[in-house]
Amino acid sequence: MEKKKVAIIGGGQVAETKHISNYQDFDDIEIVAVLCRREASACAFAERNGIARAYTDLSDLLAVEKPDMVSVCTPNKFHLKHVTEALKSGSHVLCEKPPGISSQEAKAMHELAESRGLVLAYNFQHRVSEAALTLKEKVQEGMLGDVYYAKLSALRRSGVPGWGNFINKELQGGGPLIDIGIHMLDSAFFILGFPEVKKVTAKMFQKIGPFKEEGSFGSWNPDDYEVEDALFGFIELANGGLIQVDTSFALHMKQAKKLNIELCGDKAGATLYPLEIYTDDKGELVTLLEQESSDDPERTAIHSFVRKCAGSTSEVIATGEEGYKVQQLVELLYKSAEQGETIYL
CATH class of the missing domain: 3.30.360.10 (Dihydrodipicolinate Reductase; domain 2)
Known part of the structure; x- marks a missing residue:
């Protein structure tokens, strides 16, 4: 069975301590790439966590890896850019809170996910x-x-x-x-x-x-x-x-x-x-x-996102629309x- 591919955008503490281990709970998921602003940081993160490839350019990562799911763990200011690029590439997205800097950004991300038929969830665990x-x-x-x-x-x-x-x-x-x-x-x-x-x-x-x-x-x-x-x-x-x-x-x-x-x-x-x-x-x-x-609500939130992307209709996630309201x-x-x-x- 072909594994679903996950990419991690942002190699900070939250990505390393929360997202990595909870994706690794699934046998049918592979974390294929990580993106950081600095090449040295990206390579070090990938090596520590057994991730095959490291990137500094999101467009390159999305074009080469074609991930099924993306976790966005970057500073708040960059959520709009990173979520938008991932959605446009066809990936489902789990974004760390908050949705963005403004409600206008959150609304734009929600509407894009809706138009593409993709899951956009926020990590309100x-x-x-x-x-x-x-x-x-x-x-x-x-x-x-x-x-x-x-x-x-x-x-x-x-x-x-x-x-x-x-x-x-x-x-x-x-x-x-x-x-x-x-x-x-x-x-x-x-x-x-x-x-x-x-x-x-x-x-x-x-x-x-x-x-x-x-x-x-x-x-x-x-x-x-x-x-x-x-x-x-x-x-x-x-x-x-x-x-x-x-x-x-x-x-x-x-x-x-x-x-x-x-x-x-x-x-x-x-x-x-x-x-x-x-x-x-x-x-x-x-x-x-x-x-x-x-x-462990953090584990539950990420597991629910994965199952939602797989087609489950019973999972509780913080949707793009709810993220906009918050x-x-x-x-x-x-x-x-x-x-x-x-x-x-």
């Missing part, structure tokens, strides 16, 4: 965790009743990445919101069925990144810090519900980090991590559901914070 899939099911069943408030947290006390391009606004498009907050935005809207948005209000701060003292808060260079430390926002839904978004790289808070979704309905409330659904009975907390999870939310939150006003849709 939290939505395919056991906890998220169970919580979505229980919300749909009405266990929480009318969910009218949600709080999304993607907070780090001292978590500015000291590597990569995460503090470069041109390459990244923003800071904690577009890096870690977008995961909770995607998961929450997935769980709630992508409700219609009415208006967005946000405020962001840059109080620590450019001003940190030597040795405090981490290893980044404050002279290069261009993104927000924290952003806090509210998304008002057309159905009257409210979603609060809290996200930070650096914030004087008690916990070292917090990554969670909290839902409040008129029948019950819930948290995603750990998954708990609870209610109140005469002042006493009553747990309706409690679930411990030991799954990118639009990020864009609206930034726009509100930059303009200092509520944005109405």
Whole structure:
């Protein structure tokens, strides 16, 4: 049986630690090539991971290798170019989050994939965790009743990445919101069925990144810090519900980090991590559901993408259309914070 061919675009940490091993779980898949900007980096990556060929030009890679699937693991600014070229060559694409720098880019990639009949998925792995899939099911069943408030947290006390391009606004498009907050935005809207948005209000701060003292808060260079430390926002839904978004790289808070979704309905409330659904009975907390999870959502997301490309109709992936909707939310939150006003849709 002829193996399906995969190419890796971008030889960074995520590609090496997540994508490679999860593709290698399939006997009928071969990772045939990797692309990096520098030849030395591409060759070293290929040698470390047992990949036959290394490239520095994407057009050459696509023309020679003709991959069935491509993983795009490059800085955010280059997602549009790399996804577009791969789709035009006839490859299915799994792109790391976020979809791009703007919602216009995300929309263009979605429409191209649709027109070519190809799978475009984004690696929002939290939505395919056991906890998220169970919580979505229980919300749909009405266990929480009318969910009218949600709080999304993607907070780090001292978590500015000291590597990569995460503090470069041109390459990244923003800071904690577009890096870690977008995961909770995607998961929450997935769980709630992508409700219609009415208006967005946000405020962001840059109080620590450019001003940190030597040795405090981490290893980044404050002279290069261009993104927000924290952003806090509210998304008002057309159905009257409210979603609060809290996200930070650096914030004087008690916990070292917090990554969670909290839902409040008129029948019950819930948290995603750990998954708990609870209610109140005469002042006493009553747990309706409690679930411990030991799954690997990153593995699930990549495996689901592979099976979707093979024709499965039951796989949960973050589609190009959903990626566009999530990118639009990020864009609206930034726009509100930059303009200092509520944005109405």
